[in-house]
Amino acid sequence: MQRSTPELGPLPSEGAGGGGRSSVCEGCLFSDPSLFTMGMWSIGVGALGAAALALFLANTDVFLPKSQKAALEYLEDTDLKTLEKEPRTFKAKELWEKNGAVIMAVRRPGCFLCREEAMDLSLLKPKLDELGVPLYAVVKEQLSTEVEDFQPYFKGEIFLDEKKKFYGPQRRKMMLLGFVRLGVWRNFFRAWDRGISGNLEGEGFILGGVFVVGSGRQGILLEHREKEFGDKVNVDSVLEAARKIKPQTLASEEK
Numbered sequence: 001m002q003r004s005t006p007e008l009g010p011l012p013s014e015g016a017g018g019g020g021r022s023s024v025c026e027g028c029l030f031s032d033p034s035l036f037t038m039g040m041w042s043i044g045v046g047a048l049g050a051a052a053l054a055l056f057l058a059n060t061d062v063f064l065p066k067s068q069k070a071a072l073e074y075l076e077d078t079d080l081k082t083l084e085k086e087p088r089t090f091k092a093k094e095l096w097e098k099n100g101a102v103i104m105a106v107r108r109p110g111c112f113l114c115r116e117e118a119m120d121l122s123l124l125k126p127k128l129d130e131l132g133v134p135l136y137a138v139v140k141e142q143l144s145t146e147v148e149d150f151q152p153y154f155k156g157e158i159f160l161d162e163k164k165k166f167y168g169p170q171r172r173k174m175m176l177l178g179f180v181r182l183g184v185w186r187n188f189f190r191a192w193d194r195g196i197s198g199n200l201e202g203e204g205f206i207l208g209g210v211f212v213v214g215s216g217r218q219g220i221l222l223e224h225r226e227k228e229f230g231d232k233v234n235v236d237s238v239l240e241a242a243r244k245i246k247p248q249t250l251a252s253e254e255k
Contacts, residue, residue: 067225068170078165080138083147083158095136096213100245102128102238104137105166107208109150112198113230116191120235122155133242140164143202164206173205174228187230212241215248
């Protein structure tokens with residue numbers, strides 16, 4: 001008795017690139033919900049990992065703008081303007097030539113973090129007066145009443161640095177990166193807790209700083225560059241540097 005051989009249907013054709021098998025696998029993926037869920041879960045985990053890495057790097061110094069120290073010759077040649085109705089233009093070296101000076105380069109007068117630092121520096125004013133060292137500030141623009149509104153927080157004269165030389169030689173900017181840095185948020189809450197308010201008027205991305213400059217050719221005794229929004233100078237370091245200033249009359253007597 002002869003057995004009948006079952007007839008097999010035609011095999012699925014395979015293209016040059018195995019297209020037949022690929023379509024079968026794709027069909028398996030969408031027909032099995034567990035495989036699809038696993039794929040989406042893997043993508044989600046990968047995205048979360050990338051976000052966590054980006055957040056970690058954003059809170060290190062890797063992406064912070066690099067600063068370049070300013071030479072005395074660079075700063076002293078800066079043109080500053082008084083903020084009177086009829087402004088006077090003068091060279092910055094006039095500020096420290098005789099008695100040295102403490103100078104704040106204000107990032108933005110309306111910023112409540114800048115106002116906080118101005119308040120802290122102003123608390124040094126009585127001690128600076130005893131040393132005979134003046135306290136000044138420079139701003140990069142004059143908008144509406146911004147400087148006038150800043151004045152109650154700062155107990156010194158304020159001048160306009162239109163060319164932004166006190167923010168150089170290498171101007172540093174902090175953009176949206178600042179809002180994902182934990183240090184910036186700590187600074188926000190610190191200033192809010194002190195009841196300091198502000199506004200959003202003016203340019204606030206070019207970072208500022210604080211300088212303590214000696215008299216004559218004594219040089220720059222302290223240079224603090226703001227590395228992130230609200231990165232205040234250490235006022236004890238400012239006072240320590242100010243005590244090293246030798247007034248021009250005293251320096252000439254010692255010679």
